[in-house]
Amino acid sequence: MESTREVRLEKLTRREFRQALEVGSFKAAIIATGSIEQHLEHLAFPQDIASSTYVAEKAAALLYPDVVVAVPISIGIAEHHMHFPGTMSVKPGSWLAVVFDAVESLVRHGIRNVLILNGHGGNVAPVEGVIQQWRLHLTSTFGNPLSAETSESIHTHTDYTEALLDRDNPGLDLRFNSYWDLIPDELAKEVLDSGEYPGHAGEFETSFALHALPDNVRWDHAEASDPDAARATAEKGRALANAAIEGTASLLRDMLK
Numbered sequence: 001m002e003s004t005r006e007v008r009l010e011k012l013t014r015r016e017f018r019q020a021l022e023v024g025s026f027k028a029a030i031i032a033t034g035s036i037e038q039h040l041e042h043l044a045f046p047q048d049i050a051s052s053t054y055v056a057e058k059a060a061a062l063l064y065p066d067v068v069v070a071v072p073i074s075i076g077i078a079e080h081h082m083h084f085p086g087t088m089s090v091k092p093g094s095w096l097a098v099v100f101d102a103v104e105s106l107v108r109h110g111i112r113n114v115l116i117l118n119g120h121g122g123n124v125a126p127v128e129g130v131i132q133q134w135r136l137h138l139t140s141t142f143g144n145p146l147s148a149e150t151s152e153s154i155h156t157h158t159d160y161t162e163a164l165l166d167r168d169n170p171g172l173d174l175r176f177n178s179y180w181d182l183i184p185d186e187l188a189k190e191v192l193d194s195g196e197y198p199g200h201a202g203e204f205e206t207s208f209a210l211h212a213l214p215d216n217v218r219w220d221h222a223e224a225s226d227p228d229a230a231r232a233t234a235e236k237g238r239a240l241a242n243a244a245i246e247g248t249a250s251l252l253r254d255m256l257k
């Protein structure tokens with residue numbers, strides 16, 4: 001494994017994964033989330049999951065061998081796109097259950113730093129609604145135990161939350177970010193003529209795809225899809241993708257400190 005520098009869980013055997021953990025590699029994991037949904041006339045269905053997975057793999061490669069990329073969770077919460085055939089949508093409760101169980105699976109194997117790297121807007125509010133509950137559950141179950149002294153000083157639920165999560169070393173770190181959040185705002189505004197992102201199949205996503213997922217772009221249909229999409233270039237996509245990769249790597253470095 002050392003020679004292949006593989007970061008994708010789906011390409012590893014149990015022996016390779018076990019040995020990586022034994023030597024202290026894979027201290028963090030990324031779970032990519034996204035959606036399989038229509039992206040107007042010119043981008044292929046997997047735009048959102050393919051983008052977050054792309055950023056995850058490139059960031060993990062930069063930090064090799066500290067970070068493993070778990071199997072992407074392709075389908076997302078996309079009821080609002082179901083008018084367009086081919087879109088696949090999971091109901092929020094079902095989807096959140098799978099994401100939580102995926103995180104917990106990695107944590108049970110000893111990985112204490114997990115980044116859910118998202119590529120689809122429809123997943124954001126549901127995760128933000130539950131992530132604090134997930135953190136409390138996972139930290140109290142798998143994180144470092146509270147000292148007896150700290151436990152005795154807890155009198156309210158607020159004390160409990162603070163004692164558990166706001167320690168120097170809670171022993172567990174779960175984050176959720178969309179990849180576009182990790183691009184500096186000034187850079188995105190400078191690169192994009194429209195100044196708007198992430199949008200939907202507009203200048204941002206189309207540029208990203210032209211650079212990172214060129215087989216998924218039907219350029220002949222871009223203009224008719226959305227005039228904004230026609231302003232996309234692979235050059236813009238490269239600047240945006242590189243910024244997302246660097247932002248993701250720096251978030252992970254911070255988690256691993």
Ligand SMILES: [Zn+2]
Binds near residue numbers: 039120199205
């Ligand atoms: Zn999209």
